[in-house]
Every structure is written in C-alpha cells, then in structure tokens.
Amino acid sequence: MSAFTQLRLDGVSRRFGGQAALTELDLTIEAGEFIALLGPSGCGKSTALNCLAGLLPLTEGSIWQDERRIDTLPPERRGFGMVFQSYALFPHLTVRANIAFGLRMRRLPKEETRRRTEEAVRLVRLEDHVDKLPGQLSGGQQQRVAIARAVVFEPSLVLMDEPLSNLDAKLRLEMRTEIRRLHQSLGLTTVYVTHDQEEALSLADRLVVLREGRVQQIGSPRELHTRPANWHVADFMGYRNLWRGRVEQSEGARATVESSGHRLLGEVVGGLQPGADAVVAVRPEDIRVDGPGETRNAMSATVEVVEYQGRELAAEARTDSGLLLHLRTEQRIAPGDQVKLAVDPQRLLVYPADASTQPDRLADAPGATR
Amino acid sequence: MSGAGPGRPLAHWQHRLAERGVDRQLWLLVPALVFVIALFLYPFFYGLTLSFQPTTGGPFSDYARFFSDSYERGTIWITLRIALPAALLNVLAAVPIAYRMRGRFRGKRLVTTLLVVPITLGTVLTAQGLLNFLGPTGWFNRILLASNLVDEPVRLTHNYWGVFFSLVITGFPFAFLLVLSYLSGIDPTLERAAATLGADWRRRFTRITLPLLMPGLATTFCLTFVLAFSVFPSAVLVGNPAGETRVISLAAYQAAYEQYDYPYASAIAMIMGFVELVVIAVVLAARSRFYTGSTGGKG
Helix, strand or coil: CCCCCCEEEEEEEEEEEEEEEEEEEEEEEEEEEEEEEEEECCCCHHHHHHHHCCCCCCCCEEEEEECCEEECCCHCCCCCEEEEECCCCCCCHHHHHHHHHHHHCCCCCHHHHHHHHHHHHHHHHHHCCCCCCCCCCCCHHHHHHHHHHHHHCCCCEEEEECCCCCHHHHHHHHHHHHHHHHHHHHHHCEEEEECCHHHHHHHCCCCEEEECCCEEEECCHHHHHCCCCHHHHHHHHHCCCCEEEEEEECCCCCCEECCEEHHHHHHHHCCCCCCCCEEECCCCCEEEECCCCCCEEEEEEEEEEEECCCEEEEEECCCCCCCEEEEEECCCCCCCCEEEECCCCCHHHEEEECCCCCCCCCCCCCCCCC | CCCCCCHHHHHHHHHHHHCCCCCHHHHHHHHHHHHHHHHHHHHHHHHHHHHHHCCCCCCCHHHHHHHHHHHHHHHHHHHHHHHHHHHHHHHHHHHHHHHHCCCCCCCCCCHHHHHHHHHHHHHHHHHHHHHHHHHCHHHHHHHHCCCCCCCCCCCCCHHHHHHHHHHHHHHHHHHHHHHHHHHCCCCCHHHHHHCCCCCCCHHHHHHHHHHHHHHHHHHHHHHHHHHHHHHHHHHHCCHHHHEEEEEECHHHHHHHHHHCCCHHHHHHHHHHHHHHHHHHHHHHHHHHHHHHCCCCCCC
C-alpha cells in the first residue's frame, strides 16, 4: 500500500450538533511510530480515530499523507487497517475468509491472497482455527483474527480502538505484548486509542492525552509519567493525591504551598506567583512511610483503609488537619496506625489551579482555599 | 439443610422441574393454549377429518375430484402466479428502501408512517382506491389518454394486475417493517469494518449485509407469501373472479357457501395449506444454507 513518511493532522475538529467532540487536533505521525491517544471516556479519542479512518467526516481541518490530502477520501480508499473495540468480525465468514477479506477487496491474485492469508494466520497463531466461524472462537482468538485482518494487506497505518477492553486482565497483558511485537516485526505505524494509562505507557512511543476534545499533552511515556503538563493529565496519569492549596513562596522551579495547614515544598509546572491558587499532585507510590532521614514535606497521619495488593499495600491515611492521602507501601501497616509520611520535593508537583478545578475531584480538605 | 424428613424428596423434585423451566409461571400459558386449541387446532382437525368424509365416494374422492377437474386444479396455479411474484416484489422493493432507512435521520418516523399506512387501510379501501385510480376512467388512464401515450384505456383492474397491485400495496408494509427490523439487527460496525478493508458500498452490501440479511428475507418472503396466497377480497373486488383471478380461496368459498359442500371445501382448504407448506419448506430449506447466527446488532 501507499506507505508514507509523515501523516499530518491539521486542526482536525469534529462537532456533533453544536457539541464539540474534538477541537483542533494537530499531530504529526512519523512512519513506524506507535502513537497512543489517551483520555477518559468522552474525551474525543475515538472521534479522532474515526476521523482518521474516514468513518466520520471532519467539521474542520485537514489530514495530509505527505503532500496528499486524504480527509475527503472515503475509508475504503485510505488503505488504513482498523481494529474495532467489538472486533466487528464478519460472523458469516470463516476465520480464513475474514482475514483474506482485505486482500480480496484489492483483487490480488488468488495465489498471493492465499499465501499472505496463511502468513497472517501463522503470525497470530490461529492455524488450528482457520475454518471456524468467529462465533466459535474465544475472545482472545477473535481479537487475534481482528488484528490479522487489519494488518494482512500491509496498511500504511493501523488504527486500534480500545482493542483490549473486552478481554480479561491476564489475556489483556498477553495481547498487549503481542500487539507491540507485531508492531515491531511488521514495521507498522499504529495509532492506538485507550483509556488505560498503563496500557498506553507500555505500548506507545508517543502519547497524546486528550480531555474534553482538546489535546492536553503530547510526549514520550517518560515525560508523561514524570512531568504531566497540567493537573488534569496528572490526575489521569495516576497522581491520585491532588490537593488544593495556595502558593506561599516561589523560587525558580521550586515553590512552597500551603495546603490544609501543611507547608509543602515541590516542583512548579507552569508559572505560579505567590498567593495564587495551586493544585499539588503526588503519586501514591511517592509517599514514603516512616522513611529514615527524609524530613521535608513530613506529615503525620492515621491509617484508615488498607488494601492488600501483593507485594505492596494500598492505603488511605488522614493527617491531623484532615487531609486525605492515598499511598502505596511495602511496609506493614494496619488501620488505626499512626505513621510518619514524607514526600521528596522532586516528586511533589505544583500546578496552577484553573477554572475547571472541580471541588469534588480534589481532596476534601477542610482548610482548603475557596 | 437437614437431610431427613418427608419434605426432602418433594423439594428435590421441584428443583429438578425448575431446572427444566417447569414452575408455576407455566400456568400463565393456559389462556394462550386455550385459544390455540379452540381457534386453531380444533377447527383444523375438524376440517381435516371432514375432508375425508365426502358426501359421495371414498375418503379421498373429494381430493380426486379437485385434481381431476382442470378448472378447480387450475386455481392452484392461478394463486401461485399472483402470490409468488407479489411476495417477491414486496421483499425486493423493501430491501433498498429499508437499507437506506436503517440509520437515524430527520423525518424517519414520518417516512416510516407513510410507508406503513396501507396496513391500516384494509383491502376494501385499497380496492376502492385502485378502481378510482387505475380504472378505465381513473386518473391514471385519463393522464395517459390526455398525453396521447395510449389510444384507449389500459386495463389494470378487474384482471390479474388489479389483484397484483392490491397485494403489493397491502403486503409491502409488512415486508418493509420486517426487513427494517432484520437490517437493524445487523451490527453497523461490520459495514464500517468492511469499508476500512477496502470494500466500496456495493461490495459492503453484497458481501456483508446481504448474506447476513438473507435468512431474514427468506422469513419475510414466507410471511408475505402466505398473506398473498390466501388473497380473497381483492380477487373479487379488483380481479376477475370468474376467470384469471379465480384463486383457490375463492374455489373453497364457492364449495362451502354456494354449493354447501363442506367436506369438499375442507378438502380444498387442506390442499391450500399443503401448497403453502411446500413453498415455505422450499424457502426455508434454501434459508438454512445461509449463516443464521447472531449478527451482533441491537435487534
């Protein structure tokens, strides 16, 4: 198929009856990249994927494949493979016929169709099931048929719409590896939509975080993991502790924030003036319990809830001033225990609060401003 | 649970029955069963036994009488010649219209209502309309005559075509509603998937939608065929009941209420039912060659 070196989305927007589902998405996809579109449900990630596939016309903007404009082409002429959340296997066709469908539509010679179908079947290890109908397969097998069907005609771009969301946890991990393996061994270019940050971090070369139809951040997994661009992204990337506060002092990249009576020192992301409202973000695993030495950002708290999670415990603790903390620790703690907690200032991120700072999402600290 | 006691075998029994779906809720079926037995099974078997008790001759003499008389025998062919094409046309016309209307769009309810209105009219009103519109002095012929397309009125009523049109008008809404519901039972994502795999709309329809729709079309055909096969009022009102539209139900009516020969009328009714069953069996046999499992849609 027509391979490209660059696929460019230029101000791609989509509205549904006045409701903006996707607003001015600018994104350049290099050949061979694995891009994940990440965000909570309703953030516009599936809309973006359908716009790319040609299943949904754009309201504004354009899509360019190198120098060729493709956003007006119907899906059958874009040559992109797509894996649907529901797999969308043709129920009346055998596994083999499902996989061969794309090749048949391209009217390839019979012999080549047969050979490439066999190859794809082997690739997804379904040799024993080629003559079955999709209804006779398990969820994981159906998933593999869907992937084989989408990659067999060597599409210039493979689109995946939450392909793992219908599988159980164990299979999801297996298929995740499988997808990454296929991406590498076939040299595919992939755009992958998911709401699972862990899935996105582990699979993608680059992540695009969307919220309410707008791009929040584009970056590598590492960038997103360690430096979310705003507190919404932080929230989505697993910073479960989000506390409202007020900046007391700021000095270069460091600032001191007062939150629920605690004075916390952290790294500022985005500009902040003293007196400004701020949101403090901390990952549960970055809160240390009774750690030796660390005295900065120290708090004493009472453990309230403990969940056993294998090597670690996930716990909720409340400080004396009422601030609720989510933390993970390998130490044995139990509800009612008094613990000393501390956070490394490098792991405590301070964001400007914005107008959409919903009170219910943030820690219900009694002393919080506003 | 205490093992001993007289209550246990009883409870055991009730569990076993409940597992097979036998419980007190089954009593809810009684009214329906009474209706089926009183209004269908009893009359059917009454007619069946009656048909073997002719006024003269052996048990099969009424059947022999029907098949030896070419005027009577011919009614089977006459009825099939009307009912089969009418049912086929109804199904074939319903497919493209339902296909266009399977999505959501503004005014869908209005269009559906317009298409379904003929059901509510009844055969007599339809016949009246056909006579007014297609009759020798109807609007249709007047327009043709006025525009000099024909020299004399085209005969479209009181013959084969009158009955045919009547069957199409009254049968189409059934076919349309059935096909529409079968179509909405097919997951629309399948066609989207086919599109991303390179299929244009023509091949999406022929390779994906049509094969999945075929069983539904076969069922729809059977139902509209049965409706058309028992045509009676329109064969009299807009047909030629003495000649080319002397359908089999008319033959049965004449035997029963003009000659008062109930056994013979019953025999004709049995033959009528048998012919219908043969057609349905053929269609259903063809249907079983298609995929009939889940098509993933909301229907």
